[in-house]
Amino acid sequence: MACSAVRAPLLRNTTVRHYAAAAAATQSAPAQNLDIQVLSNKITVATLDNDSPVTQVSVTFKAGPRNETYETQGTSHVLRLAAGLTTNRSSAFGITRNIQQIGGNLTATTDRESIAYTLQCTRDKLDVGLKFLEDVATRQVFKPWELNDQIPRLRYELSSIPETTRVLELLHKAAYRKGLGYSLYSPKQRIGKIGTENLQHFVNTWFTGPRCAVVATGVSQEQLNKFASQLQVGSSESSGEPARYFGGELRKERSSSLATVAVAVEGAGLNKEKEAIAFAILQRAAGTGPHVKWGSTSAPLYRTVATAAGKDPFAVSALNASYSDSGIFGFILTAPGNIAGTLTTAASKWLLKPSVTDADISRGKAELKAAVLYATDNSIARHESLAQQALFKGTVASPSAIIAEIEKVSAADVKNVAAKIGKGKLSMAGIGDLDTVPYVEELK
Template sequence: MASTLTKVPLLRTAAARSYSQALPVCGNPSPDLKSTVLQNKLVVATLENDSSIARISIVFRAGSRNETADSLGATHVLRTAAGLSTKNASQFAIIRNIQEVGASLTATSDRETIAYTLEGTKSAIEQALPFLTEVATQQVFKPWELADLSNRLKLDIATRTLPIRTVDLLHNAAFRSGLGNSLFIPKNKIGKISSETLQHYVASTFLSGRCAVVGSGVNHSHLTQYANALKLNNGSGCATPSPYKGGELRSNKGGDFAFVAIAGEGAPASNIKEALACAVLQRALGTGPHIKWSTHDNSILAKSIGTQPEGFASTAINVNYSDTGLVGVLVAAPAKCAKNIVQAAYNVMKCGSITDADVNRGKNQLKTQLLVDAECGGTAIHDIGIQAVLTGNPQTAAQLAAGVDSITAADVQSALKKAGQKLSVAAMGNLVDVPYMDELK
């Protein structure tokens, strides 16, 4: 079936612009961020970075936390189904037209959001933009095409690493339902998510009040016109509460290593100060060596665990959702000597302390990471999209970095204390020497 889309671009977002002097590869090093909330509550945000590469992303607050018992795995199927036939274009037409102009279209999802992002040169974006609209808003989910996704879904499940599965299990222990839903479809649901289930899920979550359209390297007024033309149902749908509850889950998979995640309640994305304090806490606890090929780490977590003859790996984790968050640590230890390592990590979260030096190091590392990510167009557009759809008030990396400077040691210590009040533990791998949570003191 050939595409029935018009050959005339829906929107000329990228008029040719020339400059008398050379710009950095990434464009404007201090880009302006503009945001507008339309009458239907859809948020439009653009990063005017003068980049040669343009990116447009349509983000919906439709992550796996919105799944019910009947629709578990729907977002995994949606993510995999991006590019299938739509109301006005066949699968072949979408793939051919996007690849023909040298653009790329990706679908990503997490527990809060699912995003469809088009990336390419300005002229390529102009030509491929109608197909982004089709993929993100005009799905039909033909049963015979969904049936062909089964092998891909099985591959995604089979290639999950143990650290990813451990963090997934941690969310289940901490939130049980809602945010506790996995990012991956359950094995027993493969091939059983019907077209009607997906259509209902999209109809209830792909709403204007749960959507943000963000772009970089595009004109704000043009993107606003494009967003206004999207055919989305109005409304914000029903909120899906998912309070932090805490708990413990274990999955003994054997092998030579044990992976253990220990975390407590973090900060919501809507509270910028608390969210930044948790982000600083993550860096202060330690996210691994910051020198390539180095095995030495000067972080709180590494010092607390100390030297182990068998070796170990550790990193702090921090995630922020619209109404809550998780902050904690993930350790990988040889199965035969996991007990002492897990106990040390637990002690850090339960009764650890933060020094001014730790906070300064954490703040410097966080600001560096924010500004480095801002130079990566794909990461920048993703971060702005998440902020826009969750808070309605996106901020640039420079603004966030300035906010980091206002974080004090007391703020970081308060974040650690809050997390330590009620911890969750998830363990996976060879658990022969991993203590249960009630055995940790």
């Protein structure tokens, strides 16, 4: 049994969650038998039968930290760790042993708005694997003594979070406070306080048919429909509070020679598709760091910071995250503490008045299209893209349709969203040696 929080610091694969799902499914489905429909229990089912000998099936729910409350923070983290524990039909040992016997893999992944349980196995063993996928995703019982056994694992995860991830968690907290501001990781003060009742209430409230998508690659639509129709999920259409961006600042001093700083303004959510894609292009145009080890880049954000840094070492990247109804756009940088303040000021000046040329935008579009196509070549990334699109959009766009939507965004559209950034309210987070790092009100 395996489980992971995020595959990359910036909220999983960028082409999966924030770009691919942003494109409207306005063109025909891909040539490989892609079917999508909504069953009588309101579960969205999407299948790509590509004749692959290895099948992937995900049961994904629109539930994550943004659905928590102040008193229940950390529920999503504990829920992810509880994947594979005893259910009302199988023991933890039975689940692990049977998945191993068929050479399969069962994982749980989360982001701020979703949790996905994914089975990977050979096609001829799928019937066996689906039974245990159903158990893990919908038949949890959360026995108290098993939850207590997960506490050392929880503490280990909290102690091994990378600094870049920590600063991004602080940035979301500063920007949204609640909802999207709640962390992917449990607060330390909540360790051992998330019990059976908390988890069961969360599952009963948010693990429902209208908030569920079952997606598979290498499986027939008929077989997947049969599996999805038997899932024991509720039928209520619970809806959370709309995201509300506030802006603000959080700093965490640490004994370190480095400072990691993130600054952002409100971006665009997936409900504003064209703007979301424009921000995605702007991120690539601004620069996400060198693509060659020890190399450099001509991206404007990098050039601005490099000029301020001189010969001193640093790392900087534009960041962009689009959620269902909101988003953030900004930068994250790491540098020695003695120059971190100078670099933060320089990068913030660029952010508040971003300067990108038509050539930068053209390069950004090319990089974004390449990222979408590279994800298509990766079976795991392609599967995750299908799952997120089905869950949040109710439709699935082919790679060619996504590329077409990117092409529709003009240089003027990108410059328009760039012009709005300077009017936004800043959010800032810092961790490490922050002696020289300015406060957020000093950046305007």
